[in-house]
Amino acid sequence: SYELTQPPSVSVSPGQTASITCSGDKLGDKYACWYQQKPGQSPVLVIYQDTKRPSGIPERFSGSNSGNTATLTISGTQAMDEADYYCQAWDSSTVIFGGGTKLTVL
Amino acid sequence: EVQLVQSGAEVKKPGESLRISCKGSGYSFTNYWISWVRQMPGKGLEWMGRIDPSDSYTNYSPSFQGHVTISADKSISTAYLQWSSLKASDTAMYYCARHRVGATPFDYWGQGTLVTVSS
Numbered sequence: 413s414y415e416l417t418q419p420p421s422v423s424v425s426p427g428q429t430a431s432i433t434c435s436g437d438k439l440g441d442k443y444a445c446w447y448q449q450k451p452g453q454s455p456v457l458v459i460y461q462d463t464k465r466p467s468g469i470p471e472r473f474s475g476s477n478s479g480n481t482a483t484l485t486i487s488g489t490q491a492m493d494e495a496d497y498y499c500q501a502w503d504s505s506t507v508i509f510g511g512g513t514k515l516t517v518l
Numbered sequence: 519e520v521q522l523v524q525s526g527a528e529v530k531k532p533g534e535s536l537r538i539s540c541k542g543s544g545y546s547f548t549n550y551w552i553s554w555v556r557q558m559p560g561k562g563l564e565w566m567g568r569i570d571p572s573d574s575y576t577n578y579s580p581s582f583q584g585h586v587t588i589s590a591d592k593s594i595s596t597a598y599l600q601w602s603s604l605k606a607s608d609t610a611m612y613y614c615a616r617h618r619v620g621a622t623p624f625d626y627w628g629q630g631t632l633v634t635v636s637s
Contacts, residue, residue: 445623460623502621507565
């Protein structure tokens with residue numbers, strides 16, 4: 413079965429750039445999206461179709477997807493960006509989530 | 519305003535049955551699929567399956583096929599997730615989420631329903 417692999421944790425200093433990766437076999441041939449989940453809250457879509465931002469998502473969030481890796485980049489990271497981030501793709505009519513990455517802003 | 523409003527928290531005993539709901543509003547319910555996602559305590563997101571409310575066609579994750587049933591009543595814009603015999607391992611938060619037809623992202627999520635199964 414298809415799998416998406418994320419690092420369990422990423423740390424970043426305020427104002428710096430955070431990069432969270434998501435790896436899967438030929439992931440670049442699929443669309444990847446990213447969700448942010450803060451404690452006690454429902455997930456929120458932050459990037460879809462590899463690079464697009466939904467309305468209301470700050471410009472500091474961006475995405476890319478090529479080869480076997482999709483990347484979520486947060487430029488000028490703020491304390492409010494501290495959360496769990498999940499990548500997601502579709503494979504043969506099935507939804508696949510990555511295991512999630514805890515972003516710590518310190 | 520698009521909203522997915524889920525039913526309230528449940529506390530059940532092993533072996534009991536349960537159905538939780540997800541009511542959509544602010545959009546045409548039959549124009550979007552509804553998926554259900556499980557999140558066990560302290561763990562990640564797991565896709566369980568989805569339904570097309572227009573014709574009630576369902577598609578399940580192999581991990582959940584046969585363990586749960588997804589249904590919908592388009593007349594009241596509501597999707598359901600049900601169990602016939604709960605286990606302690608079903609204790610989790612369950613989210614519904616909508617997405618456009620096809621392999622598309624989940625753009626709106628419900629607030630979640632916490633299911634606790636304990637003797």
